[in-house]
Amino acid sequence: xxxxxxxxxxxxxxxxxxxxxxLRALLLRVSGLFAHERRDRELTDELxxxxxxxxxxxxxxxxxxxxxxxxxxxxxGGVELTMERxxxxxxxxxxxxxxxxxxxxxxxxxxxxxxxSVAVLTLALGIGATTAIFSVVDTVVxxxxxxxxxxxxxxxxxxxxxxxxxxxxxxVNALHFREWRKATxxxxxxxxxxxxxxxxTGTGEPERLQAARVSSNLFAMLGVQPQLGRAFIEExxxxxxxxxxxxxxxxxxxxxxxxxxxxxxxxxxDGEAYEVIGVLLPGFRFQKLxxxxxxxxxxxxxxxWKPFAANAQELNPLGAFNFACIGRLKAEVSPEQALIDLNTxxxxxxxxxxCQPRLNFAPCSCRCKTRSPAVRDAACSSYWAPCxxxx
Amino acid sequence: xxxxxxxxxxxxxxxxxxxxxxxxxQHGYGIARRIEQTSGNLLLVNYGTxxxxxxxxxxxxxxxxxxxxxxxxxxxxxxxxxRAGKKQIERGAKEWEQTTEILARFLSPGExxx
Numbered sequence: 001x002x003x004x005x006x007x008x009x010x011x012x013x014x015x016x017x018x019x020x021x022x023l024r025a026l027l028l029r030v031s032g033l034f035a036h037e038r039r040d041r042e043l044t045d046e047l048x049x050x051x052x053x054x055x056x057x058x059x060x061x062x063x064x065x066x067x068x069x070x071x072x073x074x075x076x077g078g079v080e081l082t083m084e085r086x087x088x089x090x091x092x093x094x095x096x097x098x099x100x101x102x103x104x105x106x107x108x109x110x111x112x113x114x115x116x117s118v119a120v121l122t123l124a125l126g127i128g129a130t131t132a133i134f135s136v137v138d139t140v141v142x143x144x145x146x147x148x149x150x151x152x153x154x155x156x157x158x159x160x161x162x163x164x165x166x167x168x169x170x171x172v173n174a175l176h177f178r179e180w181r182k183a184t185x186x187x188x189x190x191x192x193x194x195x196x197x198x199x200x201t202g203t204g205e206p207e208r209l210q211a212a213r214v215s216s217n218l219f220a221m222l223g224v225q226p227q228l229g230r231a232f233i234e235e236x237x238x239x240x241x242x243x244x245x246x247x248x249x250x251x252x253x254x255x256x257x258x259x260x261x262x263x264x265x266x267x268x269x270d271g272e273a274y275e276v277i278g279v280l281l282p283g284f285r286f287q288k289l290x291x292x293x294x295x296x297x298x299x300x301x302x303x304x305w306k307p308f309a310a311n312a313q314e315l316n317p318l319g320a321f322n323f324a325c326i327g328r329l330k331a332e333v334s335p336e337q338a339l340i341d342l343n344t345x346x347x348x349x350x351x352x353x354x355c356q357p358r359l360n361f362a363p364c365s366c367r368c369k370t371r372s373p374a375v376r377d378a379a380c381s382s383y384w385a386p387c388x389x390x391x
Numbered sequence: 392x393x394x395x396x397x398x399x400x401x402x403x404x405x406x407x408x409x410x411x412x413x414x415x416x417q418h419g420y421g422i423a424r425r426i427e428q429t430s431g432n433l434l435l436v437n438y439g440t441x442x443x444x445x446x447x448x449x450x451x452x453x454x455x456x457x458x459x460x461x462x463x464x465x466x467x468x469x470x471x472x473x474r475a476g477k478k479q480i481e482r483g484a485k486e487w488e489q490t491t492e493i494l495a496r497f498l499s500p501g502e503x504x505x
Contacts, residue, residue, distance in 0.1 A: 021452060021453075024451060024452055025451045028450040043442065045466065046419060046468045049420065049465050049467045049468075050418075050419050050420045050423075052465060053418075053420040053461070053467075056463065075435070076439075077437035077438060078439070081439050082437075082439040085439055085440075085443045086442050086446060089446050089447055090446060
């Protein structure tokens, strides 16, 4: 307190030295856990010498041998006590005691295998159950997705009976999605999402990242605002105008040093230039992708977001069935009504498609197979509204 | 006659280091005697305190030890000061001076009233 400021640096250097010393001592104490006997012998020798020297001195000052010995033992304290204290300093007493207890426990357990196996099983089941419950509670309660009115959000799948051997639902076709969005009246908004991998090059090491192509309204639909910059606008959802990208907070921190100037910068993805227009909030977490896709794809969170900008190849009833569709229901519409609405649109579309004979790639009876109307998905507080479609 | 005092652990370490600095390499008995003498026989160093303290200093690297032979031909373990030990003396002495100085201020009657 009274020390002048010039001392403070020296003080820190000194502290560091002390820490190093303490660590060194700790290491030596760990090594002190071994080779007990040799070390004990050395100490006995040393104490013995000490005792003898003391006696020699007393003898010189005129005591008798007996007196000298008695005096020495009285003055120096018990050898056993010293050994005990020395051992405590040499090793780590708590650790040694714990090891002893462990060995004892192991012996006892070997003696009673029946009891041991019951105890182990009970523990295993208990731990397993707790873990399972925690992982549910964690996703539902502790880390709920922070979307506005998450209960109104639904995932739409397609059902193709002839492909049912691949799974009950199929990911969504971009053309179907466009029709749904245009013609259904049950949803406030609908959004399409596809997962792509991109190579980020140009800034530091090249890196392969998981990215999502999303309809321009996705973030608005989820009720999520970027922390920097802006979300996509509608015209960016067209091929050619879609060279814009939004970063996840983690990626922004990791690759761009959390630089706010990143907005407006151009980055290279798969050799093409993209303009960074936004950075998402740190708390933003997206739905587990395997919850959106029936055919589970990578489970990581997308780190980059770009506009969907469906191309002509994708906007084709025979195009890829490879996308996830999320919709926000209107408040007054029930999931069952929405399903009927979707299927009505889907059927109209199908009959229109039928005018094009080449579309009958799955010559099945056109019975519409509706699944149970809605299954509550506990993990995300949304419903999976399967949309029946037939070919 | 004043009763003999046991030594505090913290100060004992400094006393040991200082003793080794003065005497050069020394065995445990020599260190104990020297400390007792220097204190005017007010301190009593029994080996229950001395040897654990020596071990601690050795573990911390302030002293090093080796077996040797004493003047009257006894095998004894000799302790010597290391470079880190020398620095530690300076540091310890400074800290100690500061502590006593602070305490002295509290104990001196003039300061206590102001």
